[in-house]
Amino acid sequence: MNDPLLRILLVDQNAERAAILEEGLREAGCRHITVVREMHSLMRRIVDADPDVIFIDLENPNRDVLEQMFQVSRSVRRPIAMFVDQADTESIHAAVEAGVGAYVVDGLRKERVKNVLDTAISHFKTFNKLREQLERANQALEDRKVVERAKGILMKERGITESDAYGLLRTTAMNENRRIIDIARSVVSTAGLLK
Amino acid sequence: MRKNITAGFIPLLDCAPLVAALEQGFAATEGIELRLVRETSWANIRDRVIVGHFDVAHMLGPMAVATSLGVGHLKTPLIAPFSLGLGGNAVTASVPLWEQMVAEGAALGAGPRVQGKALAKVVESRAQAGHEPLTFGMVYPFSCHNYELRYWLAAVGIDPDRDVRLVVIPPPFLADAMRTGQIDGYCVGEPWSSVAAEAGVGVIVTTTTAIWPLSPEKVLGCRASWATENGERLDALIRALYRAALWCEDPANHADLAHMLAAARYVGAPANLLQNALGSRLSLMAGTAPVSIPDFHFMARHHATFPWVSHALWFYSQMLRWRQIEEAVGDIEVVRSTYRPQIYRRALAPLNVELPKADTKIERFFDEGVFSPDAPIAR
Numbered sequence: 001m002n003d004p005l006l007r008i009l010l011v012d013q014n015a016e017r018a019a020i021l022e023e024g025l026r027e028a029g030c031r032h033i034t035v036v037r038e039m040h041s042l043m044r045r046i047v048d049a050d051p052d053v054i055f056i057d058l059e060n061p062n063r064d065v066l067e068q069m070f071q072v073s074r075s076v077r078r079p080i081a082m083f084v085d086q087a088d089t090e091s092i093h094a095a096v097e098a099g100v101g102a103y104v105v106d107g108l109r110k111e112r113v114k115n116v117l118d119t120a121i122s123h124f125k126t127f128n129k130l131r132e133q134l135e136r137a138n139q140a141l142e143d144r145k146v147v148e149r150a151k152g153i154l155m156k157e158r159g160i161t162e163s164d165a166y167g168l169l170r171t172t173a174m175n176e177n178r179r180i181i182d183i184a185r186s187v188v189s190t191a192g193l194l195k
Numbered sequence: 196m197r198k199n200i201t202a203g204f205i206p207l208l209d210c211a212p213l214v215a216a217l218e219q220g221f222a223a224t225e226g227i228e229l230r231l232v233r234e235t236s237w238a239n240i241r242d243r244v245i246v247g248h249f250d251v252a253h254m255l256g257p258m259a260v261a262t263s264l265g266v267g268h269l270k271t272p273l274i275a276p277f278s279l280g281l282g283g284n285a286v287t288a289s290v291p292l293w294e295q296m297v298a299e300g301a302a303l304g305a306g307p308r309v310q311g312k313a314l315a316k317v318v319e320s321r322a323q324a325g326h327e328p329l330t331f332g333m334v335y336p337f338s339c340h341n342y343e344l345r346y347w348l349a350a351v352g353i354d355p356d357r358d359v360r361l362v363v364i365p366p367p368f369l370a371d372a373m374r375t376g377q378i379d380g381y382c383v384g385e386p387w388s389s390v391a392a393e394a395g396v397g398v399i400v401t402t403t404t405a406i407w408p409l410s411p412e413k414v415l416g417c418r419a420s421w422a423t424e425n426g427e428r429l430d431a432l433i434r435a436l437y438r439a440a441l442w443c444e445d446p447a448n449h450a451d452l453a454h455m456l457a458a459a460r461y462v463g464a465p466a467n468l469l470q471n472a473l474g475s476r477l478s479l480m481a482g483t484a485p486v487s488i489p490d491f492h493f494m495a496r497h498h499a500t501f502p503w504v505s506h507a508l509w510f511y512s513q514m515l516r517w518r519q520i521e522e523a524v525g526d527i528e529v530v531r532s533t534y535r536p537q538i539y540r541r542a543l544a545p546l547n548v549e550l551p552k553a554d555t556k557i558e559r560f561f562d563e564g565v566f567s568p569d570a571p572i573a574r
Contacts, residue, residue, distance in 0.1 A: 060236070061235040064236045065365070067335075068362070092242070096246045
């Protein structure tokens with residue numbers, strides 16, 4: 001169970017990912033979570049939230065902005081990278097792998113944040129998986145459109161049926177040891193050239 | 196056997212030797228299969244080098260030193276066995292700030308002393324009028340940009356911590372931050388100074404090589420342990436980068452190189468601006484013809500690829516000066532061993548090229564300041 005008193009600040013420009021992590025942290029018992037999506041007045045938001053733990057996604061170029069704030073500011077308690085503890089190389093690997101940067105306020109006991117960090121890492125991983133699935137699904141949809149267009153072109157040019165057109169694509173792919181989508185792309189681009 | 200090397204980089208002009216090593220085949224000639232990965236923040240560059248996602252990276256010189264010292268982050272010994280050029284930075288003022296500076300004696304193309312004096316007067320009169328202090332952007336707390344900007348400001352009588360505000364903004368966002376009035380000036384590497392000048396948002400006030408001739412910039416950084424375990428691979432990469440740097444500096448190749456770097460997967464900025472910067476030509480403000488600034492940027496000449504230990508020591512002196520760290524026993528040795536001219540010499544030995552005799556040199560600044568590597572802490 002997580003420490004419900006920990007104040008957590010989540011800096012993420014991706015609304016869906018932020019929502020997934022926020023929900024995850026709440027389910028894990030965290031009560032004080034602030035999500036920042038807008039980068040302007042970041043400093044102000046940090047001061048207001050007065051966080052014990054800060055998470056930022058690694059795709060965010062403003063990560064460097066955040067690190068400087070810890071360097072110079074007297075108005076925020078000094079957060080430091082979560083991995084200053086030399087023994088904790090496994091955590092830093094896991095976090096970077098998952099795409100999340102983590103900072104804790106100096107002096108906070110490590111046991112108090114271990115669970116929160118693990119929760120963040122696991123939800124970032126979940127999000128990555130969802131995104132991969134979505135990308136694969138989109139790609140499959142795109143591929144199908146190309147195959148449909150290739151079939152249409154073959155049907156028109158050769159006066160053959162749809163299933164023969166597909167058969168032709170498949171046979172050619174097998175003979176040339178290529179994928180159907182690659183043959184379909186060639187058909188579409190060649191047809192474009194001949195117009 | 197092919198040697199795989201993965202290198203991280205940030206979209207800036209001085210990633211050029213890495214890009215040319217790949218695109219022009221210098222890496223392949225050395226048997227290296229080079230994979231370049233574009234990154235979005237210096238913090239990511241550091242972390243991905245530490246965890247081993249990247250074997251090597253385009254890195255801020257002071258970042259290698261700070262990480263070896265463990266300032267604010269996991270202490271990991273990093274090394275810099277190769278420098279990715281010298282100079283290339285400039286200080287840009289917003290158009291409104293520039294107009295105020297001109298009223299105080301600044302002039303387009305004037306030296307850092309004249310421009311600095313004018314800026315100091317603007318800063319002073321703002322303070323007297325009770326206005327907010329000026330805000331300057333730079334790219335990272337442990338960067339040459341931060342220290343060069345601070346050096347210049349301090350030398351002309353502006354306290355960089357009290358009289359102005361310094362904020363970090365990623366390079367591609369600087370011109371926009373200036374346009375929207377978030378910042379009044381900034382110090383950054385090309386093409387991000389020219390971008391603001393070209394857009395009529397800012398005016399280039401001075402180059403950092405005018406503040407500190409032959410000033411250092413990025414390095415090739417890697418984990419000390421990786422370098423030990425992969426000596427041959429690293430040597431081969433250093434030879435490839437050395438040849439790439441020579442190729443990059445040849446004016447005959449600037450058009451090709453600029454075109455290469457302009458691609459979205461590399462720098463993603465207009466080729467004409469990149470080509471100007473490669474040829475040390477800058478349009479200081481919108482509507483003016485590019486002027487030649489002969490000592491603006493070196494990729495190979497003047498031993499631009501040599502990792503001078505005096506550079507590392509100067510960064511350390513500035514970390515102390517600006518209270519980023521406190522003096523500690525043993526730190527000087529850590530700093531010295533971060534820059535590795537020994538590896539550079541070893542790697543280039545087969546090429547029979549002329550190399551510097553010493554590992555350190557005296558560094559001289561525009562205000563007649565002198566930095567002696569033998570007394571790095573005396574200021």
